[in-house]
Amino acid sequence: KAGVTQTPRYLIKTRGQQVTLSCSPISGHRSVSWYQQTPGQGLQFLFEYFSETQRNKGNFPGRFSGRQFSNSRSEMNVSTLELGDSALYLCASSLLLAGGPVGELFFGEGSRLTVL
Amino acid sequence: AQTVTQSQPEMSVQEAETVTLSCTYDTSESDYYLFWYKQPPSRQMILVIRQEAYKQQNATENRFSVNFQKAAKSFSLKISDSQLGDAAMYFCAYRRLENYGGSQGNLIFGKGTKLSVKP
8 A cells, every 4th residue: 555655755946936745645545734844843733634625724824825636635835935944844644534533644755845 | 732842852772772752741631642753764754652641551562652641741652672773753742632623633743852772
């Protein structure tokens, strides 16, 4: 069974540009979450999608956005990049059952973004 | 707001020995989940062990076990018979219990503890 796939794995952008990161969850998983990992702030929750709807959002500026498609694949976009956006962006998928117990989060290897 | 604190930025253990990683958290809720995740260098994060706060029994997974002290809001991870492959960043994480509105909820992570294993 394929794991969570994130593309691209590495990318370099310059300030002011925008970037789109992609995440393909494990087959059958409909919940996708995004996290930002930096040395200074650690791991911080960005947002969560389920059934193409954003269900939960972290404390990030509006430059950070995302979406989920009908096949559960998700993308996140960061516009007007700043130096501080340099980070490892992690995607995680989960088999979310309505009213069921918390499912395990399965993480991808991440997309490492460098902003110059 | 909930917070998770890992007070040991780095730890070291000799192969085959036992090491304990500390984690404390702050919450006003009575029911929640706690997790330990492992992130090897340049590798994906994987779940090591989870604990439901309403369960008094400490969770164990092979060589990994936790010491969950709910009143003290402490959740330490013990690794027995340490192996070279245990070297990684370890993150303690908290999650609310409720699963509502179709939301998995968000994990609140500590800053992590870097574990080195000496041969």
